[in-house]
Amino acid sequence: MxxxxxxxxxxxxAVTIVMVIRDRDELRVRRCLQSIKEQTIPTKxxxxxxxxxxxxxxxxxxxxxxxxxxxxxxxxxxxIRDFNKSRALNIGxxxxxxxxxxxSDIDIIFAPNFIEEVLKALASxxxxxxxxxxxxxxxxxxxxxxxxxxxxxxxxxxxVDWIExxxxxxxxxxxxxxxxxxxxxxxxxxxxxxxxxxxxxxxxHQWHKIAPRPSLKDNIWxxxxxGKPIMRNPNGWGEL
Numbered sequence: 664m665x666x667x668x669x670x671x672x673x674x675x676x677a678v679t680i681v682m683v684i685r686d687r688d689e690l691r692v693r694r695c696l697q698s699i700k701e702q703t704i705p706t707k708x709x710x711x712x713x714x715x716x717x718x719x720x721x722x723x724x725x726x727x728x729x730x731x732x733x734x735x736x737x738x739x740x741x742x743i744r745d746f747n748k749s750r751a752l753n754i755g756x757x758x759x760x761x762x763x764x765x766x767s768d769i770d771i772i773f774a775p776n777f778i779e780e781v782l783k784a785l786a787s788x789x790x791x792x793x794x795x796x797x798x799x800x801x802x803x804x805x806x807x808x809x810x811x812x813x814x815x816x817x818x819x820x821x822x823v824d825w826i827e828x829x830x831x832x833x834x835x836x837x838x839x840x841x842x843x844x845x846x847x848x849x850x851x852x853x854x855x856x857x858x859x860x861x862x863x864x865x866x867x868h869q870w871h872k873i874a875p876r877p878s879l880k881d882n883i884w885x886x887x888x889x890g891k892p893i894m895r896n897p898n899g900w901g902e903l
């Protein structure tokens with residue numbers, strides 16, 4: 664395993680982080696990107712803006728320019744009424760050129776060895792999906808709660824080839840809620856082993872007001888339907 668990991672570590676951008684932004688505050692975004700910049704392994708970021716207001720797009724472009732060339736920024740200009748985290752992440756997935764991809768949230772702060780541990784876990788098994796428990800911070804940045812182990816969109820790492828095979832996140836899920844559990848369930852059903860890296864690194868969730876998710880009941884209803892295929896979005900996925 665060591666030799667395989669060493670080979671991956673020598674490759675610049677062995678893994679790409681895909682994240683979505685819509686009307687977040689600038690400070691949280693800067694903290695997140697700075698923590699990625701400080702990783703022990705250089706890491707590419709694909710950031711997809713999905714329907715932010717014009718005033719927020721203005722500072723987003725400035726921040727992205729400051730973190731270039733680490734960040735590739737995509738603005739989705741389609742007629743967006745409802746937020747769709749799944750579709751936005753899929754748009755980012757379609758731009759990934761590395762072997763591995765990590766879907767995450769723009770309000771996370773990563774420990775400096777986070778990507779290193781993700782890569783070690785991915786390289787340790789032929790078919791693994793990597794997760795990590797997040798630690799909530801209060802307004803002052805103090806740790807207040809460690810989440811129980813569960814499927815979490817704050818960190819899901821896997822091979823890009825598998826994402827392409829199953830057509831990414833299921834775009835039937837709108838806003839957010841259960842789409843991450845769904846993706847992990849599909850990977851497990853396809854023979855992947857869940858690997859937790861919580862005891863080797865940390866990621867912190869910055870405090871913010873809870874974003875609305877008016878479709879949560881519909882998402883739960885859809886998630887609970889048995890017998891759905893592993894491959895979703897049969898009519899196209901993540902297309903700009």
